Amino acid sequence: MSNPREGLDPLAGLLTTLDLTDTGARTSEDIFTGPSQWMPGGRVFGGQVYAQSIMAAIRTVEEERSIHSTHGYFLRPGDANQPITFSVDRIHDGRSFSTRRTQAYQNGVPILSMIASFQDHDPGVEHQVAAPEGVTPPEELPSAAEVLGPIDHPVAQFWATSRAFEIRHVEQPIYFEPDPNRVPRQAIWMRTIGPLPDDPNLHRAALAYASDYSILEPVLRAHGVRWTHPGLKMASLDHAMWWHRFARVDDWLLYVQESPTASGGRGLSTGRIFTRDGVLVASIAQEGMVRIPELHD
Template identity: 70%
Template sequence: MDGLLDVLDLVDTGARTSEDIFTGPSQWMPHGRVFGGQVLAQSVVAASRTVPDDRAVHSMHGYFLRPGDVNLPITFSVDRIHDGRSFATRRTQAYQNGVPILSMIASFQDPDDGVDHQIEMPGDIPAPESLPTTAELIGHIDHDVARYWSTERAFDVRHVESPIFLSVEGERVAHQAVWMKAAGPLPDDDRLHRAALAYATDYSILESPMRRHGVPWAMRGLRVASLDHAMWWHRSGRVDEWLLYVQDSPSASGGRGLARGSIFSADGVLLASVAQEGMIRVPDAR
């Protein structure tokens, strides 16, 4: 959790030309590329720093342009596109070595009343405490990725169905669900929890199209990368409490898979919705 809090604690450079400039570190990752959820969350934090405290982020749409390097810091430039009576819009560009690695637009809104409904959380879901941890499943494997996923990720992620780390068991379906919770407590700061939730949404989101085609993470020659990411925050919640992330994939084609997610609190409140398209290149795919 210290690593997550460190990367979300951006430094304001004080530059005030046409854009606001912030900088932040990169978390170490075993494959050397910046975790997509990290740069998403940092971009949300940077944009949030330029709007009044009572305006909360309610949506964002971002494109991953280049892989980030974990050995380099990231610079975030925020363009104050629009400030209205109830809404504000910001564009954040994340840079390394002077070139953008992510481009995101986010919208913020004042608290407001209005119509209110939500879909229901699926029933008959086992409790997270009854499911094995990632460390229990792959912690014994002598591999950098297995060790990182087992003990160093900022979130405890537990699959409701059998995970697809090494193989895909059971029916080839385009849906799954995972429980997730921050590995430690976070401050009582709604903005921080919203950014941390964006961070966590990049976990496992592309597994629904992979599961449908029997593609495990351990497949030799597999190439997977996030292409774009959209998120809508519906209600406030805490990421240091258990959340159910229900995922499905309506389509995969052209070496790309589309995945959707709904995030519920443990008591069934729909907190956020997510959509992501990712590159999924399988060896010898026809």
Template identity: 70%
Template sequence: MDEPVAGLLKALALETNGARTEEDIFTGVSQWMPLGRVFGGQVLAQSVVAASRTVDDDRFIHSLHGYFLRPGDVEQPITFAVDRIHDGRSFSTRRTQAYQNGLPILSMIASFQDVDPGLEHQIEMPNGIPDPDSLPSDSELLRGIDHPIAQYWATGRAFDMRHIGEPVYLEKAAERVAHQAIWMKSIDPLPDDEILHRAALAYASDYSLLEPILRRHGKTWATPGLKVASLDHAMWWHRFGRVDEWLLYVQESPNAIGGRGLATGRIFNRDGVLLATVAQEGMIRIPD
């Protein structure tokens, strides 16, 4: 198994034969995961990279909407087919389908824009947030647990995650609230590549976004029989930020019903600049 950040960079280094037909075709590998299923954030980030390679260098992704269709197999390569739907004066639109064994595992549509002037405002970062250096890392909290998933989360993830307040890995939260906040950054520096940082932000946005649903109902990742899977993912990049610097991920869940839970998130840099907004609905099933 590769070192975590090296594994992330390897997964995002997609290959292409350089020949364009009706679609641009790329292939990529997966990071190892303890259950053998492809991490959703990984295939999402790879789809961002694939689509980004088909637009002009002065246009960057500003939004995506994706559906997770099937679980992926970490042992199999992934093929990414990019359809160049539209190129306008300021915007470009791309559709990326990720395949394994001829079947789609993710379908994503994304929009790209050049740098344009316009109105500007943002919501403020919450007050009273403790500094990340004052908090224990999730790796430290999980390292002593003798379980393969806990060990992967402790040593195999490419990001340092630090919950503000107690995490819900093993113990129920003291308060049943539908919100939480997490500091996160890659554990090693990343290259100076804006596409790579935007893709890595999509990758990290899938880590913990459904946790406010568990927190609200007094559940943990260790709840017996719990089944969680991302169904769809939407993301809007507002401003550029590096993922190898501390980012605050503020999350909340406005609704859960029918075995599904909705969560939204806002990502700020350490100076309070709003970098991105995220929304995801996930399947959450707990035995009666």
């Protein structure tokens, strides 16, 4: 379980992961390839393949059109020791919108299927919900490195030192202790550990990457379950995201999350991402498999 890339800059690793290679193949689809990031369990991080699928779709759309929504299904677990192939189908190019379908493959079978929509920058109606008030600022909260750094375990060390994003929980983290309040909601602050290039599409894809980090935690909080609960099994099933306004991901962003329901061994979580000034940047929804041994015997 040792990390073969230990000591490498996590931010440089993120940029390398999102810099896909165009194979030059042109049949009915556009083909790209990208590397997988090492993960302690050997499975590809869902946020990684999702962000890469977005970057592949972006490479086939006119520069004037920005991604505004995605809907994807995680079909199979990916192997973090193998690269990924991305096939993009140019489904539609209209007067204002473009639609793309990206399929991510390993060993000839799809591991993710995603639809993405792009739009010209058009004027129109504007409103948003307000950001929550009274949230503890990130400077007053411990970082994941401070919380997990002293723990001598490869997963804890990976989360503490090898992620490209800094994560700070507003509520008590549930890495090792469950939420005693059993409330199905939480908020985190997040930003990359260093500055990113100015490319807006890179920031949009990186935001999708980070949106998968903690989105299912409210499900665990609701049932008094910690990440280290014996036998806990979790996996993302689908992920939807809407970009409302642009924001840099190397500035602090507030990610407010809640789980409205769980049933059938699945939990649904929704999230809203705000800038520090209260601008609503994106909305997210994800359903995941959540299996707790004592409830599945």
